[in-house]
Amino acid sequence: MTEAVSRPTLEAVAARAGVSRATVSRVVNGGDGVRAPLAERVRRAVEELGYVPNQAARSLVTRRHDAVAVVVAEPESRVFADPFFALQLRGIGKELTAHDNQLVLLLTEGRADHTRVARYLAGGHVDGALVFSLHLDDPLPGLIRDAGVPTVFGGRPHWSADTGAPDPGVVYVDCDNRGGARAAARHLLDLGRRRVAHLTGALDQTSAVDRLDGYRDAVAEVPGAYDPRLVVEGDFTPAGGERAMRELLARCPDVDAVFAANDLTALGALRVLRESGRRVPEDVAVAGFDDMAPVAEQTDPPLTTVRQDIEGMGRLMARLLLEGLSGGRDRERTTAGGPGARGKGVILPTTLIRRASA
Template sequence: MTTTPRRTPTLEDLAARAGVSRATASRVLRGQTNVSDEAREAVLAAAEELSYTPNQAARSLVTGRSNSLAFCVDESQERMFSDPFFFGMLRGAQGVVAGAGQQLVFTVTSREEEHRRFLAYAAAGHVDGVLLLSLHGRDRLPQELEAIGVPTVLSGRPLTGASLYYVDADNVGGGRLATEHLRRAGRRVVAHVAGPLDMCAGQDRLAGYREALGEDFEPELVESADWTVAGGEAATAELLRRRPDLDAVFAGSDLEALGVIRALEHAGRRVGTGADEVAVVGFDDVQAADQQRVPLTTVRQPIADLGATMTSRLLERLAGEDPPRSTVLPVELVVRRTA
């Protein structure tokens, strides 16, 4: 005995079941607002009854949209897969993308040839918009994407001065919070292991540190690193060579802070809040910060919310809305045992 395969319901079937026109059913499925509440409820109920799933391939042919967004990280694969910051951002972005019924395409573009390939991929219509993370220097990739008609939202303030859409944490405020906390604790020689100074986060956290110190700022107490544990360790070794009297360190990231602690311990210095210990503050509040032998005091930025907000801004642009070009989310100090 053979059975006839069940026919996949069409948009016409859905409209007939809901008692509305094909055009009205289509508007409901696209999330448009020019539909009555009664019609919307009828269409959604009918879609559930029929187990209706829109034909994305057909929709793409009609709308010229791929229904895909790119999550593009301008870093090496090694850095991308070793830094929990990016996974937090990805988690936040994916939640919004999935809720919108779209797909997220992940790519890493750290070299010029990778930039060119990604531009060609985007220009061919494979993605409708781009979430762009971790730009260095005056990289013009976002301007090139916008020039070919691919809306883009950046993670972090652009250094080019261009009028681009971006979402950022209050890095200046965070740097100030960390440094003021150390000064209030009586620390007199506060060093800073900065992030890369060709990135907005590195520059802005350093700016907050300088603001908090005012006239007490000393350039020799700043050493730049690359957001990594190894970078933080090497920078701290150099700072100790220059200023063995330092009694506090504000690190530009939690991974750098772990390297700071490693270097201090290697030099025979203890980390903590005691008068004979070196206080350390990080930035990010990744999961590892609270799992150390001495839990790390840090500045928490809302990593998942940053990814979600970037994605919402991009979807707003794709819907023809005009969201704010800059969105800055607040940070907070999380006091644990290193400072």
């Protein structure tokens, strides 16, 4: 444990530079009104003494901490197991670093810890928060609203009867989940497949619900394609994809195409199809969602999937928050979400990427 050692003080810097304490404070905090030669002397003294301005004191003046919290509403183990979060954090990290803001990742073991997260957010340690992977009935949005910190959500938040009316000021970034899913399912139908199944994501998340809606849009257009037994619930993980695919084969052995709610689910489905002796795409065509590097390119066969720019979504969330903090937020609050979206959403486009699996 490093003992608290004496750090060079503001007074020491003032003495070294031969100026007043107030002058040092103004220079250190980026204030105006100090003549250039004086400011230069202060800066030299700061450097020579290795003075680190006390952020708490500085933020009393600037009201900024130059730090942004990231909260992933998933247990810490999930955050590290799913490359989606690493990609999103990479985008956030790049944007924050470019603006010399510290990324403060608040990890939790589970939902029971969300009150503690809200307490940290309310405690004045960060300028704002980026929150993603919300689940239905998660108390986090309400807790964050009460904490009063500017927030941008990744993924459209739920607005259920329980959580009350949407906060009209909420900003979120999402991809076109419904449109992308519709394109994937349509592609499978266009291949001439007539028993097109869907392995869903975790249905307590809006992304999973929206992708299911997109799948339904597509099968509704083809007479005879809709069969509720072809929809099996997964949870966005490879293990969930395996379970759902086994269930699907037991229910509908005549399935000839599968649209999986994400690439990790498709990964699990491919394993079970191989085990069962079915060829992909000859017997069963498979499509995923995300185009997550390196997963989608390395499956056997390589995966046809719906690309969304995960890293770019992270960057955009960070940019919207920082612009909001510096007062320019209204410029970026442009696109409204699709049907059912409330609050202010920026919806990023998706693209179907064709590989060997469908």
